[in-house]
Amino acid sequence: MKQIALLGSTGSIGTQALDIIRQQPEKLGIYALCANNQVELLVQQAREFLPDVAVTANKFKYKQLKEGLKDLPIKIWAGIDAISQIVEAEPIDIVLMALVGYIGLKPTIHALKAGKTIALATKETLVLAGELITQLALKHHATILPIDSEHSAIFQCLIGENPDTVERIILTASGGPFRKYSLEQLQHVTKQKALKHPNWMMGNKITIDSATLMNKGFEVIEAKWLFGVSPEQIQVLIHPQSIIHSMVQFKDTSIKAQLGLPDMHLPIQYALTYPERLNSYFKSLDFDEYSHLTFEKPDTVRFRNLNLAFEAIRQGGNMPCILNASNETVIDAFLQDKISFFAMSDIIEKTMESTAFIASPTYEDLVETDQITRIITSKEIMKRQIE
Numbered sequence: 001m002k003q004i005a006l007l008g009s010t011g012s013i014g015t016q017a018l019d020i021i022r023q024q025p026e027k028l029g030i031y032a033l034c035a036n037n038q039v040e041l042l043v044q045q046a047r048e049f050l051p052d053v054a055v056t057a058n059k060f061k062y063k064q065l066k067e068g069l070k071d072l073p074i075k076i077w078a079g080i081d082a083i084s085q086i087v088e089a090e091p092i093d094i095v096l097m098a099l100v101g102y103i104g105l106k107p108t109i110h111a112l113k114a115g116k117t118i119a120l121a122t123k124e125t126l127v128l129a130g131e132l133i134t135q136l137a138l139k140h141h142a143t144i145l146p147i148d149s150e151h152s153a154i155f156q157c158l159i160g161e162n163p164d165t166v167e168r169i170i171l172t173a174s175g176g177p178f179r180k181y182s183l184e185q186l187q188h189v190t191k192q193k194a195l196k197h198p199n200w201m202m203g204n205k206i207t208i209d210s211a212t213l214m215n216k217g218f219e220v221i222e223a224k225w226l227f228g229v230s231p232e233q234i235q236v237l238i239h240p241q242s243i244i245h246s247m248v249q250f251k252d253t254s255i256k257a258q259l260g261l262p263d264m265h266l267p268i269q270y271a272l273t274y275p276e277r278l279n280s281y282f283k284s285l286d287f288d289e290y291s292h293l294t295f296e297k298p299d300t301v302r303f304r305n306l307n308l309a310f311e312a313i314r315q316g317g318n319m320p321c322i323l324n325a326s327n328e329t330v331i332d333a334f335l336q337d338k339i340s341f342f343a344m345s346d347i348i349e350k351t352m353e354s355t356a357f358i359a360s361p362t363y364e365d366l367v368e369t370d371q372i373t374r375i376i377t378s379k380e381i382m383k384r385q386i387e
């Protein structure tokens with residue numbers, strides 16, 4: 001049985017991962033559950049899955065968690081450093097990383113150094129520290145298995161293929177809720193509208209990233225590091241139905257694709273049980289219901305974040321880290337109604353121009369870059385704050 005440390009158990013990916021684990025009690029077990037503020041849900045999950053350890057990253061929630069599980073022999077830890085520590089535990093086979101944003105970096109580094117297999121949902125980790133993470137994985141013989149549906153698709157298309165024969169990767173994108181909005185309409189987008197994705201039910205941060213296309217930009221960077229391709233070999237293609245999860249074109253022009261309904265359960269299960277393919281209860285794709293699969297080019301005039309992400313990865317160094325920190329900061333501000341939807345790209349671009357560039361950043365440089373970028377972005381936000 002594979003023992004799993006589930007980081008972000010109370011989130012969208014985390015709860016779907018528990019659906020899978022519930023269905024595969026002979027193959028998958030829970031060693032640790034880690035979350036942040038939703039302690040009631042964490043207690044409920046721990047009562048069902050009986051992990052060895054339950055962790056809340058929020059130290060102020062320790063008492064509540066301890067109290068909720070006091071009749072069970074479950075160790076209770078608190079604090080983000082506790083999460084970094086728990087992933088190193090000997091019995092763990094897979095660390096399922098589904099925290100959101102920068103916070104995932106440190107526990108991922110600890111897990112890699114301990115040689116654990118990482119089932120990676122938290123794409124921001126590869127965005128902000130792709131070189132460091134892939135080097136650590138190599139050095140410690142740790143495997144990174146993608147959970148993002150697009151990268152899971154690419155990973156599946158590449159099985160049995162010689163990586164040198166890859167011509168390009170075609171990353172599909174739904175286009176988000178504002179695919180057909182004009183520039184004028186985009187000026188008046190509300191957070192309520194931005195939080196409604198047409199095809200996927202996800203956490204707030206990634207839902208906003210999908211609406212701005214930053215999510216796709218991040219996935220370009222993620223693909224570069226996971227599959228060792230150059231940004232020029234990655235094409236983004238809008239495919240509103242989200243049925244083809246991504247494709248790989250080979251040098252002989254043959255294209256392989258992976259298809260399925262838009263449901264994260266499948267890529268999560270595949271990452272947790274790889275290289276096995278298990279029976280599942282998921283609804284399968286019925287082509288009668290999807291007789292029209294359509295494709296279009298992304299519009300980078302209305303959705304500038306995609307170009308910003310390509311620019312960041314072309315520059316390399318700490319620029320993707322700047323991109324990520326600025327993006328997390330503007331999303332917080334947008335969700336607090338401080339800035340408009342449209343202002344987000346402007347502020348990120350300005351921050352990328354004004355934050356110090358480091359060509360070969362160390363881990364410490366990345367930590368500092370993240371902090372400085374958040375300060376610079378916050379100043380830009382104040383200048384453009386909605387009255």
Ligand SMILES: NC(=O)c1ccc[n+]([C@@H]2O[C@H](COP(=O)([O-])OP(=O)(O)OC[C@H]3O[C@@H](n4cnc5c(N)ncnc54)[C@H](OP(=O)(O)O)[C@@H]3O)[C@@H](O)[C@H]2O)c1
Pocket residue numbers: 007008009010011012013014034035036037038039057080097098099100101103121122123124147148149200201202203204205206264
């Ligand atoms: N959702 C999807 O369909 C999807 C698809 C592909 C990739 N991803 C990626 O997967 C990651 C997770 O996405 P999600 O949609 O599952 O997010 P989510 O629903 O917002 O869940 C985030 C999880 O992280 C925890 N968390 C948040 N802040 C934390 C902190 N400071 N310290 C420790 N834990 C913290 C939350 O705990 P509490 O809830 O207890 O506060 C929650 O368990 C993201 O990087 C996203 O890009 C998601």
